[in-house]
Amino acid sequence: MKHQICLLEKIEQETWRETGISFVTSVTRLMERLLDYRDCMKGDETENKKIGCTVNLLNFYKSEINKEEMYIRYIHKLCDMHLQAENYTEAAFTLLLYWELLHWDERPLKEFLHYPAQTEWHRKEGLCRKVIHYFNKGKCWEYGIPLCRELAFQYESLYDYQSLSWIRKMEAAYYDNIMEQQRLEPEFFRVGFYGRKFPFFLRNKEFVCRGHDYERLEAFQQRMLGEFPQAIAMQHPNQPDEAILQCDAQYLQIYAVTPVPDSVTVLQMDRVPDRIKSFYRVNNVRRFRYDRPFHKGPKDRDNEFKSLWIERTTLILTHPLPGISRWFEVEKRELVEVSPLENAISVVENKNQELRTLISQYQHKQLHGNINLLSMTLNGVIDAAVNGGIARYQEAFFDKEYITSHPEDTEKITQLKDLMQEQVHILGVGLAVHEKLVHPEMRPLHKKLIDQFQMMRSSLCHVSTRNNIILQPQGYKYIHGAVGRVKEASNLPSKAVTALLNTGKKKGCQIIFSVFSSTPRTGSAGPTRQSSSSGLRTSGGLRGASLE
Numbered sequence: 119m120k121h122q123i124c125l126l127e128k129i130e131q132e133t134w135r136e137t138g139i140s141f142v143t144s145v146t147r148l149m150e151r152l153l154d155y156r157d158c159m160k161g162d163e164t165e166n167k168k169i170g171c172t173v174n175l176l177n178f179y180k181s182e183i184n185k186e187e188m189y190i191r192y193i194h195k196l197c198d199m200h201l202q203a204e205n206y207t208e209a210a211f212t213l214l215l216y217w218e219l220l221h222w223d224e225r226p227l228k229e230f231l232h233y234p235a236q237t238e239w240h241r242k243e244g245l246c247r248k249v250i251h252y253f254n255k256g257k258c259w260e261y262g263i264p265l266c267r268e269l270a271f272q273y274e275s276l277y278d279y280q281s282l283s284w285i286r287k288m289e290a291a292y293y294d295n296i297m298e299q300q301r302l303e304p305e306f307f308r309v310g311f312y313g314r315k316f317p318f319f320l321r322n323k324e325f326v327c328r329g330h331d332y333e334r335l336e337a338f339q340q341r342m343l344g345e346f347p348q349a350i351a352m353q354h355p356n357q358p359d360e361a362i363l364q365c366d367a368q369y370l371q372i373y374a375v376t377p378v379p380d381s382v383t384v385l386q387m388d389r390v391p392d393r394i395k396s397f398y399r400v401n402n403v404r405r406f407r408y409d410r411p412f413h414k415g416p417k418d419r420d421n422e423f424k425s426l427w428i429e430r431t432t433l434i435l436t437h438p439l440p441g442i443s444r445w446f447e448v449e450k451r452e453l454v455e456v457s458p459l460e461n462a463i464s465v466v467e468n469k470n471q472e473l474r475t476l477i478s479q480y481q482h483k484q485l486h487g488n489i490n491l492l493s494m495t496l497n498g499v500i501d502a503a504v505n506g507g508i509a510r511y512q513e514a515f516f517d518k519e520y521i522t523s524h525p526e527d528t529e530k531i532t533q534l535k536d537l538m539q540e541q542v543h544i545l546g547v548g549l550a551v552h553e554k555l556v557h558p559e560m561r562p563l564h565k566k567l568i569d570q571f572q573m574m575r576s577s578l579c580h581v582s583t584r585n586n587i588i589l590q591p592q593g594y595k596y597i598h599g600a601v602g603r604v605k606e607a608s609n610l611p612s613k614a615v616t617a618l619l620n621t622g623k624k625k626g627c628q629i630i631f632s633v634f635s636s637t638p639r640t641g642s643a644g645p646t647r648q649s650s651s652s653g654l655r656t657s658g659g660l661r662g663a664s665l666e
Contacts, residue, residue, distance in 0.1 A: 164345045165203045166444075167317070172196045173443045174319040190216055194231055196442065205444060207256030210249045212442045217245040222272060243269065250288070257301050258440070259292035260397055266292065296394065300479075303400050305329040307338050308408065308433060309445070310371035312358045315348065322363050326375060326406050326435055327445035335374045342370055355410060375406040375433065392478040404438045407431060409456075424514045428456035428464075459530050462511045466537040469499060470544055477548045480555065489555045493563060496548050499541070500570045508538055509577060542575060 176192040179185045193216050200209035220242040229235045246269055253262035266289035273282040307327045311320040329338055343349060349368035352358070362369055382398045384390055410429040418424040434450040456464065473495065480492055502508065514520065515531055549567060556564045 165199065166345060169196065169199050169203070169205075169443060170445075171317065171319050172199060176442075186219070190219070191231070201252075205256075206252045207258045207261075207440045208442060208444060210252035210256060210258070210261065211440065213245060213249050213252065215442065217242060217249060220245070239272075243272070254292070254295075257295070257299065258401070259295050260401070263289055263292055296397070297391075301397070302331050303396060304331070305333060305335070305338070306375050306377055306400075306406055306439070307335065308371075308373055308375045308406065308448070309342065310352075310358070310369075312352075312362050312369040312371065313365050313367045315366055315368045316346075324371075324433075324448045325445040326433060326439065326448060328439050335372070339372050342372060346370060355408070373408060375408045377403040377439075378405040378407055378432065379403055380405075391482075392474050393482065396475060401440060402438045404435045406433045406435070408433075414455075421510055421514050423458055423462065423510050426458050426461065428461045430454050430456050459515050459524075459527055459534065462515065463530060463534050463537060466508070466511070466534065466541060470537060470541050473499065473541070473544045473548060477544065477551055480551050489552065489557075489560075492548065492552055492555070493560070493567075496545065496552060496567055497563070500545060500567055500574055508541070508574070511538075512577070538578060542578065545571060545574075 172192060172195055176189060176196060179189040179192060193212055197209050197212040200206070200212060220238055222242060223238045225238045227233070227236055227238050227241055233241060246265055250262045250265050250269075253259065253265075266285050269285045270282055270289070273279075273285060307329060308324060309327055310324040312322055314321060316322075327338070333341075339351065343351060346368055349370040352369050352371040355371070355373055358369065358371070377400050379385065379399050380403075384398055385395055408431055410431070412427055412429060413422070413425045414427045415425060430453070432452040432454075433448045434452070435446040436449045437446045439446060476492060476495055480489070499507075511534065515527075515534060521528075521531065549564075549571060552564060552567070
């Protein structure tokens with residue numbers, strides 16, 4: 119840094135000032151990275167440090183000084199490190215960088231590294247096969263399939279039917295693997311490296327890391343503290359102050375984060391199996407979030423959910439995970455406050471997704487033999503719905519006073535209600551699967567779950583009727599009835615219901631519908647029947663339609 123300042127002072131008044139400053143800055147940045155690389159390549163340093171500083175140097179050669187030969191050399195160094203660490207997906211993405219530089223041409227290439235003298239076409243083909251192989255070993259077949267198609271196009275253009283047959287069979291095998299093989303969803307962790315004792319490529323920066331298989335937060339924390347034995351673990355999620363950033367020490371701040379997938383079309387498609395969707399929820403993700411609960415204003419002693427807000431922080435990375443590294447730097451932060459009702463919606467929605475995924479795994483025999491996990495999950499959700507959780511949400515947000523004083527929340531209340539109905543349906547499917555798999559000695563537990571499930575449905579019916587909330591299937595809107603008037607939130611498709619509403623308006627009566635349905639909000643195609651009394655299409659039937 120001192121040398122940089124001296125050089126900048128020397129050229130401050132010169133005619134080549136602009137070019138000189140650019141040169142000095144680039145050389146300084148290169149030296150910082152080379153010194154980090156030299157220190158990290160020492161034998162006693164961990165593989166993660168070596169990979170991290172290599173990624174840092176590789177990106178510099180590509181983006182700042184455009185040295186293609188050095189860039190390619192470090193691509194292969196990084197790929198070898200990933201293979202040694204068994205990071206096969208990351209190795210594939212790394213080698214893909216070189217593959218993208220090549221073209222399907224017959225231009226001759228000289229011998230380079232471990233490659234023989236060959237045409238550019240053959241080198242690109244060989245790289246493509248190797249990348250596909252690494253994606254296969256990393257169980258990321260979705261990334262390998264487009265490359266299979268790329269090779270198939272080339273082989274078909276050359277009438278190389280033997281190679282075409284081989285690559286088509288491989289592509290078909292990858293589809294089979296997606297549907298049949300079990301894959302674990304990784305955990306993600308945010309890591310902050312604070313203090314001047316960290317290497318340059320980590321110093322006072324924060325990253326999101328993709329954990330190893332079966333690795334949970336505690337294990338990840340122990341691994342990081344093992345790699346940085348001099349570091350002090352920070353016990354709070356607050357951003358560090360300037361004193362910590364500038365101190366001659368090492369501070370690690372670690373906590374779990376949740377991936378936020380982009381709006382991928384496949385995630386919106388109802389008929390796509392959950393085992394396919396699950397890949398897109400945790401891959402090719404740049405946004406991650408974590409929540410900090412707090413009470414805004416006085417805490418409601420009777421029901422804390424009424425005043426429980428969430429401070430939601432979203433971290434945006436420089437590159438999506440997975441990629442050429444298991445971790446990437448955070449380049450942007452977004453902070454929002456989530457209201458109690460919005461938080462309730464998020465909690466129920468996430469729990470529904472968790473239930474769908476688990477039940478699907480048992481349905482498709484990905485998890486078999488021991489059903490303890492399914493039993494515990496169903497018991498936890500149903501018990502919470504009866505004694506807390508959903509029951510507390512109903513008390514907080516389906517209360518007549520809340521509905522009247524928060525007319526702007528009408529759509530959100532409807533959304534929460536629909537999610538609760540969806541949860542009832544999902545739990546029903548889960549109990550059906552549980553009944554098929556449960557061992558005879560566990561029958562009493564199953565009966566208990568069924569009884570509690572009926573209580574849960576009854577509680578939904580009771581609260582909704584008491585507060586004039588329609589619990590109805592997807593496609594029907596929220597209607598709020600009050601004495602002397604009927605408020606219709608949207609046009610209903612049923613002529614019978616509309617006629618009944620009009621009758622109520624004329625007579626100044628209160629209209630209450632209580633329709634329960636096991637039809638899910640998204641996805642399921644459960645049995646349905648037409649109600650003769652109202653024309654409402656429900657699978658649970660029309661329980662009540664009355665003038666009071």
